[in-house]
Amino acid sequence: MINERRCSVCKAYFPATDEYFYKANKGLSSRCKKCSIEKAKKWNETHPERRKEILKKADYKTTRIIKQRKKEEKRRESGLYRQWQRNNVDKCVEYSREWLGHKSHNITKEELHELYEYCNYSCMYCGMSERDAKKKYGRKLFKDHFDNEGTNGIDNCILCCNSCSSSKHNKLFEDWYTEDNPIYSKERHSKVMSWINSFKESN
Secondary structure, eight states: OOOEEEOTTTOOEEESSTTTSOBOSSSBOSSOHHHHHHHHHHHHHTOHHHHHHHHHHHHHHHHHHHHHHHHHHHHHHHTHHHHHHHHOHHHHHHHHHHHHHHHSOOOOHHHHHHHHHHTTTBOTTTOOBHHHHHHHHSSOOEEEESSTTSOSSGGGEEEEOHHHHHHHTTSOHHHHSSTTSTTOOHHHHHHHHHHHHHHHHHO
């Protein structure tokens, strides 16, 4: 017999399964799926200033990266880049550690298992299963940063396939995952936001 669970917002009772409640840190969310989706929409609508700040940072970072890449291309063509690497081994190691520190995730096996269970072992952006991702790209799903400037914890971790990881790159989720994107799904969008917002609820 399936137990019932009461939504903390609408106060309605539903079967205590992931069909009606999104998975949270410990068990199921206190809100039903409908209320969780509404909360995610309101959060996006009521934080326009925060959104502007993030967009400003992203624009600056993108411009800086483009300029840096052009400089690196010129150095490689002239042979100066290799020469600089040989003369600055310590700096190269330090930059590499910083880059890996941001790209890696500091999460436990239990947290990763919970995330896999939540997204049903599939890309949270396009829905591709991990089995299909292995066949097509030769590797498992990526642990992707939802917010490129965010933490390396489970609260900022999304599972996605190789294609989606490359497509999103350093773009903001709100700008990249729109209805114009061929892989867009309203249901998956809501599920991603519910996962991210579930950690804001617990803080």
